């Protein structure tokens with residue numbers, strides 16, 4: 001069905017003018033346009049409400065919006081009643097009857113008289129009752145008990161029977177009564193319907209395919225949600241909360257494409273109407289929940305315990321790991337489009353692989369029990385079994401059938417002999433026994449059994465995983481949205497690569513490197529450009545970044561120098577922790593938050609920036625994206641170099657494997673030597689302790705590929 005742009009919910013009232021002060025028992029309206037919720041409005045009487053609604057409908061139509069309007073009174077009476085009153089089966093004729101007959105005003109109306117008149121059409125006394133005035137209306141009993149016995153049976157609409165707590169419309173006044181609301185409501189809607197004729201439909205009497213759709217609603221379907229909301233603060237008016245939550249719930253059902261189910265839940269006699277939401281109560285209640293989420297990061301999540309000064313790399317990683325959790329939403333997408341995405345839940349095999357026992361080869365199938373040692377000669381049955389063409393009959397014991405790879409084993413077949421091992425003649429197959437029972441067959445579920453976890457939550461999907469999910473009957477995958485990672489360079493000295501050479505400036509080398517790293521890790525990268533070294537530009541850049549990214553990588557300006565604006569502004573206006581990590585290369589790593597979005601402040605030096613990004617940002621971003629804490633696969637190889645290493649810090653050397661598979665390292669460890677990054681195919685990782693390395697000693701080599709460098 002065409003979605004609605006706007007949802008209006010009206011809490012109607014059959015009572016008289018309630019004055020200008022906002023109260024319950026008046027008319028309340030709530031509007032949700034798209035995902036935008038407007039504050040509920042108070043209308044002190046029906047006249048004012050009707051003209052407000054008419055204007056609202058007109059302005060929504062002028063905007064080209066499609067609108068769903070819900071009203072909390074019965075759109076009809078139990079089946080047959082409308083016909084009794086108007087002579088017509090069409091309940092909308094009854095609406096027009098009320099519009100004609102009801103004399104309504106802010107201070108009162110003739111509803112008791114009308115109820116008495118309708119009662120006159122029915123035998124005995126009833127069905128309407130209650131009289132709040134001094135005047136007697138012949139035929140309208142004051143008390144329920146005064147009705148004729150035939151009206152004691154619960155005469156209600158099917159939808160009222162299904163929605164718990166509904167009042168019937170027979171009671172014309174008093175606590176909880178809805179009779180007066182229905183009379184005045186139907187009269188009002190009849191006028192609105194006439195005013196928007198051709199562009200408005202009344203569901204379920206008419207198909208809900210016009211620009212404006214009226215539907216009956218019942219806010220008490222959300223009574224638990226309303227109660228919970230009222231419990232959060234004293235100054236809330238129940239009616240206002242009801243319309244607000246119901247409008248939200250209906251708008252959200254629409255956005256989720258579930259309103260169709262709510263509309264098709266209508267049942268029962270076609271002249272009674274139906275409460276929109278009855279039949280899908282649970283969905284409606286879920287959709288009424290507030291759209292809030294926990295804060296992404298704890299305020300102090302990056303704080304180190306007091307007294308910690310230089311942090312060993314492993315401790316730093318452990319702390320980072322503990323501080324972070326996913327910040328992305330989930331979505332369900334076709335498996336074929338899920339490459340690189342991270343599974344947001346365990347994915348369960350929908351069928352076994354293989355689903356049925358089948359043949360692993362092209363050959364001849366038979367029952368093993370009828371064969372033995374020595375030459376075997378079996379007559380063939382006509383036909384064959386092929387993949388996708390199941391052999392329907394049974395193969396009798398002592399006979400064989402032609403079978404192809406992947407074909408399900410026909411009844412009577414448990415063993416297959418390879419076609420290369422047989423001789424065929426005159427409808428017989430001959431081969432040498434004994435053949436092992438079950439030879440050349442695959443058991444059902446021998447690979448994966450239906451119901452097993454095929455791939456667990458947090459797994460990043462690679463091409464082989466797409467084969468597995470597809471084979472197990474999973475066409476859709478529930479995955480995390482792509483983490484949006486922004487990359488910002490900072491520094492007055494930086495020039496855009498490709499611009500004319502000015503030897504006093506430094507080309508921005510980090511941004512293309514980091515952007516490409518982010519892309520290779522499967523995230524959505526955002527180029528945030530270069531921020532010059534002023535507080536204002538840095539602030540603007542961070543504001544912009546935080547509004548459209550889930551995480552921010554910066555480089556440069558991360559120390560405590562005069563021009564280190566990133567750390568200064570984060571310290572003064574955001575949140576920042578500077579971690580001095582016992583690591584070479586790498587100056588302090590800055591971890592902060594700007595408007596709740598994590599900021600990873602990388603050193604400016606490209607060599608240090610790369611190492612910090614690979615060692616710290618990579619696993620951290622993976623967790624933010626819903627994935628696992630990534631630990632690179634490393635290999636131990638003989639060193640092809642000599643080195644004396646001091647104790648007290650972790651070192652990463654730019655390295656590659658020589659033709660013997662030994663790790664050689666770049667000639668200079670200088671952190672300005674960008675060429676070494678390109679020369680290398682990975683990093684040699686040296687532990688925190690002191691070490692004298694001689695050629696041939698084992699060292700740990702982490703290939704770039706294992707760090708997701710592509």
Ligand code: AMP
Pocket residue numbers: 489490491493494506507508509510511555556557558559603604605606
């Ligand atoms: P900083 O961390 O800002 O003190 O920078 C440390 C060193 O890295 C300085 O020599 C900077 O010029 C250099 N640098 C900073 N950002 C970049 C960048 N994006 N590309 C290349 N070099 C940079």
Ligand code: MG
Pocket residue numbers: 490491492556557563604
């Ligand atoms: Mg700088």
